[in-house]
Amino acid sequence: MTGLTAFEAVARLGSFTKAASELGVTQAAVSRQIHLLEKDLGVPLFRRLHRKIEATDKGRSLSAATTTAFNLMADTIAEIKRDESHEGLTISASVAFSHFWLLPKIASFSKKYAEIPLRIISQDNAASLDGSDIDLAIRYGNGMWPDGRAELLFEDEIFPVCSPDYAEQLGQFADLHELTRHPLISSDTEDPSWTGWDEWFAAFAIQAPKRPAGLRCSFYTEAIYAALNGQGIALGWKRLVKNLLDQKALVRLTGHSVTTRNGYFLIEPSRSAKNARVAQFVEWLRVEARDLEPNQ
Incomplete structure (x- = not known):
C-alpha cells in the first residue's frame, strides 16, 4: 500500500518532487517506493525523461485503477464519518x-x-x-x-380533476371530446416522460386543442392549485392528488385514465x-x- 500510495501521487501530479511534498516524505523515499513497486510488478511504470516523467501504458492502466480505488475508499470513509456525526x-x-x-x-x-x-x-x-x-x-x-x-x-394513473364547484358548473358531458372545449390547466416541463394533455388525449385517439383555453403554469403544483381555485381542469396524478380527492377538495371528472409509462x-x-x-x-x-x- 505504501508503494501504491506513492505511485498514485506521482502519476496524478506528474512529479516525484510534488508527490514527496504532498506525502510529507523525501523525494528519495518516493523514488525508492516506485522502484520497489516496479521491481515487484516486473514492468516499468514511468519513463524518466529530461526534467520530467511520463507514465508507460502499464503505468497509465495502474494509475486509473488506483485513482478509482482511492477515491472509493475516501468517499466511503467520509460517508462513515458523516454517519457517525x-x-x-x-x-x-x-x-x-x-x-x-x-x-x-x-x-x-x-x-x-x-x-x-x-x-x-x-x-x-x-x-x-x-x-x-x-x-x-x-x-x-x-x-x-x-x-x-x-x-x-x-x-401512477392520470385522469382529469377539478374543484367541486367547477364540476357542478361543468355538469354532465357526453364524451371526452367535450373536455377539449373547457379551460385545460397545464404545466411546463422539460421531462419527456411527463404526461401532459396532448399525450393524455392521444391515448383515447382525441386531438388536443392546439391553443387550449386555460392557465399554463411553470410547475405541476401551480396547476393543481389553479384547479383547486376553480380555474379549470388539470390532470391529476392519482398518487399525488389522493389526499385532495379524499378531502373532496378535488373531484375526478371521468373514469377514463392513463397509466404512466x-x-x-x-x-x-x-x-x-x-x-x-x-x-x-x-x-x-x-x-x-x-x-x-x-x-x-
Missing part, C-alpha cells in the same frame, strides 16, 4: 412529490423515529447523488440513473454505506408506497 437524513424529491405525497405522510415517520431529524430537498432538476450529502432520492422516470441503485415504489423510484447512492437510519426510512417508504385503496 450526522444523525439526520437528507431526502431529495421533486417539488410535486414532496408537496403532495411525501410531506403529508412524513409525520408518521417522525412520530415513529422522533430521534431522526429529516431534511427534505425539493427540486425538479434531480440533484446528482455523487459527492453530495443526500442520503436518498425519489425520482420519476425509467429507473436508469448512473448515480444510484433504483427500486420501483409505484407507477414510467414510475416513481427510490434511489440510494451507489457508494452509500448502509446505516440504520437509511434502512428505517426505506422500510417506512416501502410500506407507505403499498398503502393502496381497498378496491385496488
